Amino acid sequence: MRRLIRGTRLVLATHNKGKLQEIAALLAPHEVAVVSAGALGLDEPEEDAPDFTGNARIKALAATEASGLIALADDSGFCVAGLGGAPGVHSARWAGPTKDFVGAMARVEGELADDADRRAWFAAALCLAWPDGETATFFGRVEGSMVWPPRGKRGFGYDPVFLPAGGRLTFGEMAPEAKEAISHRARAFAQLRAACLT
Numbered sequence: 001m002r003r004l005i006r007g008t009r010l011v012l013a014t015h016n017k018g019k020l021q022e023i024a025a026l027l028a029p030h031e032v033a034v035v036s037a038g039a040l041g042l043d044e045p046e047e048d049a050p051d052f053t054g055n056a057r058i059k060a061l062a063a064t065e066a067s068g069l070i071a072l073a074d075d076s077g078f079c080v081a082g083l084g085g086a087p088g089v090h091s092a093r094w095a096g097p098t099k100d101f102v103g104a105m106a107r108v109e110g111e112l113a114d115d116a117d118r119r120a121w122f123a124a125a126l127c128l129a130w131p132d133g134e135t136a137t138f139f140g141r142v143e144g145s146m147v148w149p150p151r152g153k154r155g156f157g158y159d160p161v162f163l164p165a166g167g168r169l170t171f172g173e174m175a176p177e178a179k180e181a182i183s184h185r186a187r188a189f190a191q192l193r194a195a196c197l198t
């Protein structure tokens with residue numbers, strides 16, 4: 001697989017400042033710099049693939065085509081077994097335009113029947129795309145269960161209702177470093193690092 005040589009500058013296919021900072025920090029030790037799609041004024045493509053890998057690919061290919069730079073995109077979400085994997089790729093959309101994750105967590109709970117399968121997982125896909133159209137995708141997942149009511153004020157999104165397997169604290173209660181050690185995004189990034197960074 002192609003590697004990202006030191007000194008590469010890539011475009012990160014996100015308009016989200018938090019993601020930009022998080023991924024820039026992971027790449028910095030490998031001397032890979034990032035610029036955001038937002039800073040370059042690139043449009044956000046429609047994320048209409050049925051899975052995380054497909055959506056990450058759509059975003060990465062759109063960003064490399066528009067910028068001529070190597071692009072990196074991520075797509076992630078929260079999945080519940082008793083809901084057939086929902087909200088899944090629609091995780092952000094369930095929170096609506098006001099990003100109401102308290103409401104989104106309540107909707108997940110409300111849609112689960114009393115005896116539903118509460119196993120849950122977070123999933124993350126990362127996709128690197130080169131200007132000639134080559135892509136490389138990486139996937140990470142962390143298993144656990146959906147708890148109710150929400151617990152903890154740390155993290156973001158669905159963190160307060162996710163209890164990782166074998167743990168006592170939800171992602172909303174855990175220290176950020178503890179979450180980072182097992183998170184879906186960290187697992188996907190570890191694969192990318194092994195395959196493509198020097």
Ligand code: IMP
Nearest residue numbers: 074075076077078091092156157158159
């Ligand atoms: P994306 O920006 O399209 O990838 O949307 C990802 C959505 O999934 C976010 O808005 C969150 O709701 C949810 N999500 C992804 N990763 C996490 C996480 O680590 N904790 C909590 N929620 C997450």
